[in-house]
Amino acid sequence: MSDTATAASPVTTSSIMAGKRGLIVGIANDHSYAYYIAESLKNHGAECLFTHLPGEKMERRCRKAIEQLGINDPWLAPMDAGSDADLDQVFAKLKADVGTIDFVVHSIAFADKDWLKEGAFTATPRQVFTQAMDISAYTLAAMANRAAPLMPNGGSILALSYYGAEKAVPGYNVMGVAKAALEATTRYLAMELGQKGIRVNTISGGPLRTMSALAVGGFSEILGWVEKKSPLRRNITGNDVGDTSVWLLSDMSRGVTGQNVYVDAGYSIMGL
Numbered sequence: 001m002s003d004t005a006t007a008a009s010p011v012t013t014s015s016i017m018a019g020k021r022g023l024i025v026g027i028a029n030d031h032s033y034a035y036y037i038a039e040s041l042k043n044h045g046a047e048c049l050f051t052h053l054p055g056e057k058m059e060r061r062c063r064k065a066i067e068q069l070g071i072n073d074p075w076l077a078p079m080d081a082g083s084d085a086d087l088d089q090v091f092a093k094l095k096a097d098v099g100t101i102d103f104v105v106h107s108i109a110f111a112d113k114d115w116l117k118e119g120a121f122t123a124t125p126r127q128v129f130t131q132a133m134d135i136s137a138y139t140l141a142a143m144a145n146r147a148a149p150l151m152p153n154g155g156s157i158l159a160l161s162y163y164g165a166e167k168a169v170p171g172y173n174v175m176g177v178a179k180a181a182l183e184a185t186t187r188y189l190a191m192e193l194g195q196k197g198i199r200v201n202t203i204s205g206g207p208l209r210t211m212s213a214l215a216v217g218g219f220s221e222i223l224g225w226v227e228k229k230s231p232l233r234r235n236i237t238g239n240d241v242g243d244t245s246v247w248l249l250s251d252m253s254r255g256v257t258g259q260n261v262y263v264d265a266g267y268s269i270m271g272l
């Protein structure tokens, strides 16, 4: 890390999210973006409910991370977002257990890592392409459609994107195409759900060393490049994204919808 700028990650607390409750999808472990988002939301008074990928190991890891956040006895349900039956079940259970929610965090993505290598995009098989689009983009619409009826007083939905949606990033490949679809999905959802007082936005987060990120070929080089070239001369922290998510999920951003907010140490403004 450069000594000219430090990654300020103060633990701030407030009651800005007091009385708000929502679903967080995407905690795999305590490195996940969703983990940091949950941490910030909790620090600002929100009640967080969670899903994990089906499977005993996935549940154990997710539960352990949630416990680390100091949340005991969490509302936690299995959900493969690629399954309509799982999605239906989770939102029906939410309705039965808590009735209404105020926010949803979509922090999931998937692409076969064999195709996340430099030079591999052109030959991407159909099944790899459609699965990446399904899990990483379509699921935002699938969740929003089920969440909206549980948001009678309006709400805020947030998904996580990356700069590879807009620019060709070697190795990001089919995931970049899926992120472009995710950002467009955000705008179309914002257009339709705005009349119900529901806002939909994405954060375009800088590279963060998570389990998914390590599947992207050349990820360490990307980290080094951002540290060298970004205006802040550093990589972002999970808490940088967590705290911005509080703003987007709270009423402080009540006039903001359909937007992509960069939390990337400014990297995306650079021409060279």
Ligand SMILES: NC(=O)c1ccc[n+]([C@@H]2O[C@H](COP(=O)([O-])OP(=O)(O)OC[C@H]3O[C@@H](n4cnc5c(N)ncnc54)[C@H](O)[C@@H]3O)[C@@H](O)[C@H]2O)c1
Pocket: 025, 026, 027, 028, 029, 031, 032, 033, 034, 052, 053, 079, 080, 081, 082, 106, 107, 108, 109, 110, 135, 160, 161, 162, 163, 204, 205, 206, 207, 208, 209, 210, 211, 212, 213
């Ligand atoms: N880490 C980065 O550098 C970076 C940068 C920008 C955006 N993002 C995005 O942030 C989000 C979270 O990723 P992360 O980096 O925290 O990695 P992560 O591996 O910690 O989280 C990815 C999550 O996706 C979930 N997931 C995958 N397939 C699923 C399915 N079928 N159903 C339900 N959940 C499924 C996994 O269980 C996991 O919890 C993703 O959308 C990712 O693309 C990551």
